[in-house]
Amino acid sequence: xxxxxxxxxxxxxxxxxxxxxxxxxxxxxxxxxxxxxxxxxxxxxxxxxxxxxxxxxxxxxxxxxxxxxxxxxxxxxxxxxxxxxxxxxxxxxxxxxxxxxxxxxxxxxxxxxxxxxxxxxxxxxxxxxxxxxxxxxxxxxxxxxxxxxxxxxxxxxxxxxxxxxxxxxxxxxxxxxxxxxxxxxxxxxxxxxxxxxxxxxxxxxxxxxxxxxxxxxxxxxxxxxxxxxxxxxxxxxxxxxxxxxxxxxxxxxxxxxxxxxxxxxxxxxxxxxxxxxxxxxxxxxxxxxxxxxxxxxxxxxxxxxxxxxxxxxxxxxxxxxxxxxxxxxxxxxxxxxxxxxxxxxxxxxxxxxxxxxxxxxxxxxxxxxxxxxxxxxxxxxxxxxxxxxxxxxxxxxxxxxxxxxxxxxxxxxxxxxxxxxxxxxxxxxxxxxxxxxxxxxxxxxxxxxxxxxxxxxxxxxxxxxxxxxxxxxxxxxxxxxxxxxxxxxxxxxxxxxxxxxxxxxxxxxxx
Amino acid sequence: xxxxxxxxxxxxxxxxxxxxxxxxxxxxxxxxxxxxxxxxxxxxxxxxxxxxxxxxxxxxxxxxxxxxxxxxxxxxxxxxxxxxxxxxxxxxxxxxxxxxxxxxxxxxxxxxxxxxxxxxxxxxxxxxxxxxxxxxxxxxxxxxxxxxxxxxxxxxxxx
Numbered sequence: 001x002x003x004x005x006x007x008x009x010x011x012x013x014x015x016x017x018x019x020x021x022x023x024x025x026x027x028x029x030x031x032x033x034x035x036x037x038x039x040x041x042x043x044x045x046x047x048x049x050x051x052x053x054x055x056x057x058x059x060x061x062x063x064x065x066x067x068x069x070x071x072x073x074x075x076x077x078x079x080x081x082x083x084x085x086x087x088x089x090x091x092x093x094x095x096x097x098x099x100x101x102x103x104x105x106x107x108x109x110x111x112x113x114x115x116x117x118x119x120x121x122x123x124x125x126x127x128x129x130x131x132x133x134x135x136x137x138x139x140x141x142x143x144x145x146x147x148x149x150x151x152x153x154x155x156x157x158x159x160x161x162x163x164x165x166x167x168x169x170x171x172x173x174x175x176x177x178x179x180x181x182x183x184x185x186x187x188x189x190x191x192x193x194x195x196x197x198x199x200x201x202x203x204x205x206x207x208x209x210x211x212x213x214x215x216x217x218x219x220x221x222x223x224x225x226x227x228x229x230x231x232x233x234x235x236x237x238x239x240x241x242x243x244x245x246x247x248x249x250x251x252x253x254x255x256x257x258x259x260x261x262x263x264x265x266x267x268x269x270x271x272x273x274x275x276x277x278x279x280x281x282x283x284x285x286x287x288x289x290x291x292x293x294x295x296x297x298x299x300x301x302x303x304x305x306x307x308x309x310x311x312x313x314x315x316x317x318x319x320x321x322x323x324x325x326x327x328x329x330x331x332x333x334x335x336x337x338x339x340x341x342x343x344x345x346x347x348x349x350x351x352x353x354x355x356x357x358x359x360x361x362x363x364x365x366x367x368x369x370x371x372x373x374x375x376x377x378x379x380x381x382x383x384x385x386x387x388x389x390x391x392x393x394x395x396x397x398x399x400x401x402x403x404x405x406x407x408x409x410x411x412x413x414x415x416x417x418x419x420x421x422x423x424x425x426x427x428x429x430x431x432x433x434x435x436x437x438x439x440x441x442x443x444x445x446x447x448x449x450x451x452x453x454x455x456x457x458x459x460x461x462x463x464x465x466x467x468x469x470x471x472x473x474x475x476x477x478x479x480x481x482x483x484x485x486x487x488x489x490x491x492x493x494x495x496x497x498x499x500x501x502x503x504x505x506x507x508x509x510x511x
Numbered sequence: 512x513x514x515x516x517x518x519x520x521x522x523x524x525x526x527x528x529x530x531x532x533x534x535x536x537x538x539x540x541x542x543x544x545x546x547x548x549x550x551x552x553x554x555x556x557x558x559x560x561x562x563x564x565x566x567x568x569x570x571x572x573x574x575x576x577x578x579x580x581x582x583x584x585x586x587x588x589x590x591x592x593x594x595x596x597x598x599x600x601x602x603x604x605x606x607x608x609x610x611x612x613x614x615x616x617x618x619x620x621x622x623x624x625x626x627x628x629x630x631x632x633x634x635x636x637x638x639x640x641x642x643x644x645x646x647x648x649x650x651x652x653x654x655x656x657x658x659x660x661x662x663x664x665x666x667x668x669x670x
Contacts, residue, residue, distance in 0.1 A: 281540075
C-alpha cells in the first residue's frame with residue numbers, strides 16, 4: 001500500500017487538485033497499484049499547487065505543479081517509487097524553500113491528514129493541553145505571558161496580558177472568541193491552518209478556556225471560507241466524540257466546548273468589538289473602548305479574543321515551554337511569524353520564520369520576484385490598511401518595532417507585491433473606496449471621510465486645483481487617523497499617504 | 512444550484528423556532544432562513560422580530576447591514592470575483608471586464624439568464640490570483656478566457 005498526498009486545501013483545489021486526485025487514484029488502480037489517498041493541507045508552496053507527494057518508505061517525494069494531464073506521465077515514470085520526472089522536486093523535507101523556514105505554528109500543516117486525531121497526536125498534538133491540565137490556571141497564563149506571544153491579528157498585543165485580565169475578572173461566565181475573520185487581502189494563513197491542521201486551533205482555544213475559566217468558545221469564521229467552515233466543524237465533532245471537548249475535557253472533569261459562527265461578508269467584523277456585536281447577532285458595528293473586551297466582551301462577559309494564529313501557537317508554548325518560544329525571534333517580537341507572500345509574486349505562499357527576516361529576503365529570495373517577470377514597483381505589507389513600500393526600501397527587518405519605525409506595520413503578516421505596471425494613484429483611491437464600502441458607519445471620519453477621500457483623490461488625479469486638493473487630502477487623512485473609532489478609518493490613510501509620498505508622479509506631480 | 516425551498520411562512524416558522532433559543536440569535540436566524548429559501552423574504556422580518564422578541568427595526572437593521580444577506584430570490588448562479596489588492600496585482604481587472612462583457616452586466620448586477628456578478632474582497636487565495644468563487648467553488652489563476660469558459664459552462668448547465 002502506497003500513500004499518496006494530494007492537498008485538500010482550497011487554494012490547491014482552486015487550481016484542480018480534486019481532478020488530479022481522482023485521476024491519480026484511477027490511474028494507479030488501472031496499473032494494478034494499491035494506493036491510499038490522503039487529502040493533506042498545503043505545504044504552503046502555492047506556486048507548486050497542486051503539489052502531489054508520494055510516501056516511499058517514510059520519505060516523501062514531491063511533484064508539482066501537477067495538472068490532470070500530467071498524471072499518466074507521472075505514473076508511467078514511476079512516481080509511486082519516487083522516480084524522477086520533469087515535475088519532480090525530490091525529498092520534500094530537503095526542498096530549500098521549506099528547509100530554510102522554522103515551522104512552528106505550521107509544523108503539521110501539509111504534513112498530516114487534517115482530520116486524523118491519530119496523526120495529530122503522533123506529531124505532538126495534545127501535548128500542550130495535557131501539560132496545561134497538570135498546571136494551576138494562573139501558571140498556564142504565566143507561561144503564555146513569559147513566552148512573549150503577541151497577538152497575530154495585527155495589533156501585536158501580548159496575549160498573556162489579555163488572558164491575565166480575563167482570569168482575574170470575577171464573573172459567572174467567561175468566553176474565548178477566536179477571530180477567524182481573515183479579511184485582509186494578501187492573507188490566507190488562518191484559512192490554511194484551519195483547513196490543514198484544525199485540531200491545533202481547537203487545542204489552543206481549549207487551553208485558553210481552561211486557563212481563564214471560560215467554558216464556551218466561539219470561532220467567528222468568515223463566510224468567504226466555506227471549506228474552512230466545513231473542516232473546522234468536522235474537527236469539532238471528532239474532538240467531542242473523542243472526549244477532549246465537552247463536559248469532561250480529557251477526563252479532567254472540566255468543561256469547554258466550541259462553536260463555529262459564520263460571518264456574513266463584513267470586513268469590519270474582523271475588528272474585535274464589531275466581531276462581538278456580530279456574534280451577538282447585531283449589526284457588526286464597532287464599540288468604543290473602554291470597556292475592553294477582556295472585562296466586558298461577549299454578552300458583556302469577560303472574553304479572551306485572539307486571532308487564529310495566536311491561539312494556534314499556544315499548544316507549542318505549553319508543550320515545549322515559554323523558554324523554547326522565547327528563544328525564537330528578536331527584540332520584543334518573540335517566536336515566529338507566518339508571512340504570506342501574495343499578489344504578483346513568482347513563488348507565493350507561507351513562509352514561517354523567526355521575526356527579523358528582511359522584507360527583501362522574503363520578496364526577492366523566497367518569493368523570487370514577480371510572477372509577471374517585470375520589476376517590483378511596490379510592496380504592501382499588513383493588508384489593505386498597511387503602507388506601500390518602494391522596491392528600493394525593502395531592506396527593513398520584519399518585526400513589529402522595525403516596521404513601525406519606517407511608518408509601516410506588520411499586521412497579519414500579508415505581503416502583496418506589485419510590478420511596474422501598477423498605478424499608485426489608483427491604489428490610493430482604492431484604499432479610500434474600500435473603506436467607504438466596508439465602513440460600519442458608526443463614526444463620521446471613517447464613514448464620510450472615506451467617501452470624500454475618493455472624490456478628492458479623483459480631483460487630484462484629474463489635475464483640478466491640485467495644490468489645494470492635496471492639502472485637503474492631507475487634512476482629511478489626519479482627521480481620519482486621529483478621529484476614527486477603529487483601525488478601519490484610522491489606518492486607511494496609511495496606504496494613501498505612503499503612495500502619495502513615494503510616487504508623487506502617479507498623482508500628476510513631479511517625481 | 513437552486514436547491515432552495517420555495518418561500519412559505521409555515522416552513523419559515525420552523526426554521527426561526529429552531530434557532531430562537533441560541534445565544535445572539537438574530538443574525539444566525541436570518542442566515543438560516545437564507546440557507547433554507549435562498550433569501551430572506553420581507554414577511555420573515557415581523558416573524559423573526561416576534562419570535563425573538565426584538566423590534567422589527569432591529570431585524571431590518573441586521574438584514575440590511577451584511578453583504579451576504581439577500582431580500583430577493585437567489586440567482587441561478589453566482590460569480591463572485593475578488594477585486595482586492597492581491598488579485599488586482601495579477602490582473603483581476605481584466606477578468607472582471609471579460610465577465611461583464613460575457614454576461615452583459617456590470618459588477619453588482621444580475622444577467623438576463625439569472626447569473627449574479629458580484630465583487631468580493633478577498634477569498635484567501637492571494638498567491639494564486641486572480642480568484643473567484645463560482646457557486647461556492649473557489650477558482651484560482653484565472654485568465655479572461657477562463658472566466659469566459661466558466662460562464663459558458665454555467666449557462667449550458669442551466670439550459
